[in-house]
Amino acid sequence: MNLYTPLHEAKEEIWRRWNDKALREEVSAYLGDIPDLFKETPHAMLWRWIATPNFETIRFLALASQVELPPFLAEYADDKFCTMNPDKLYLGKMVFIQESKDQFIKSHINIIDIPGNDGRIIKEIQTHWGCTLIDAHHSLWNGFYPDIKLTDFTSWFSSLGNNIHKRYELMLALFLCHGVLFENYIINDNHYFKHERKFVIDVIMPAFQKIQELFGLKPLIVPLVTPEEEGDLYWNYYPGFLKQEVEKLMNGNGKQ
Numbered sequence: 001m002n003l004y005t006p007l008h009e010a011k012e013e014i015w016r017r018w019n020d021k022a023l024r025e026e027v028s029a030y031l032g033d034i035p036d037l038f039k040e041t042p043h044a045m046l047w048r049w050i051a052t053p054n055f056e057t058i059r060f061l062a063l064a065s066q067v068e069l070p071p072f073l074a075e076y077a078d079d080k081f082c083t084m085n086p087d088k089l090y091l092g093k094m095v096f097i098q099e100s101k102d103q104f105i106k107s108h109i110n111i112i113d114i115p116g117n118d119g120r121i122i123k124e125i126q127t128h129w130g131c132t133l134i135d136a137h138h139s140l141w142n143g144f145y146p147d148i149k150l151t152d153f154t155s156w157f158s159s160l161g162n163n164i165h166k167r168y169e170l171m172l173a174l175f176l177c178h179g180v181l182f183e184n185y186i187i188n189d190n191h192y193f194k195h196e197r198k199f200v201i202d203v204i205m206p207a208f209q210k211i212q213e214l215f216g217l218k219p220l221i222v223p224l225v226t227p228e229e230e231g232d233l234y235w236n237y238y239p240g241f242l243k244q245e246v247e248k249l250m251n252g253n254g255k256q
Contacts, residue, residue: 095107096242111250
């Protein structure tokens with residue numbers, strides 16, 4: 001099953017669908033509740049536990065610009081922190097890449113107690129200097145992308161019900177005509193991603209197929225990276241100049 005739509009196709013298709021009033025009414029009736037922002041105009045969306053200015057987000061913003069849709073960062077911090085999940089781990093273990101004399105220098109800062117917070121709800125985690133993990137990343141975000149909207153998607157996603165399969169069916173329906181989702185659903189055999197692979201096969205793919213059968217259209221999902229780049233930890237890392245900003249926060253000289 002091909003979950004993806006090429007960027008150039010999504011760029012044209014989203015507006016064809018958005019301008020189909022009957023389709024939008026049908027999707028609205030199915031969803032029942034559409035986030036207000038998506039009622040105004042279609043958006044490009046990246047959905048993560050916490051919005052943070054890492055290389056993945058930088059890539060997303062570049063792709064959103066190419067598809068000519070306003071970017072939307074949706075957060076879901078009600079999930080548990082898990083050291084086995086690199087997307088979550090590197091929110092607490094921040095790795096910086098500095099280019100110097102034709103080489104890349106990698107360094108890291110643990111901004112939280114990594115083992116001590118394993119299994120804890122993300123929004124409850126505090127940094128070593130006393131602010132929440134969310135506020136720390138938002139401080140970095142606001143320093144460089146103050147005009148890009150961040151939205152806590154927890155309430156909306158929770159309002160879709162307790163059935164995980166139905167939740168994802170409804171979530172994917174949002175990307176029939178109200179927006180384009182930028183995501184990579186990893187299904188390769190790398191043991192490091194075995195839990196994600198199972199989730200994609202058991203939940204995402206059936207939900208995608210259900211929506212496609214109901215509406216006769218694929219949800220618009222554009223891959224963030226190529227198949228060869230999937231799972232590369234580089235996308236969880238940060239530009240080197242941000243290390244100094246994190247150190248300012250740790251020393252009490254930055255905004256919190």
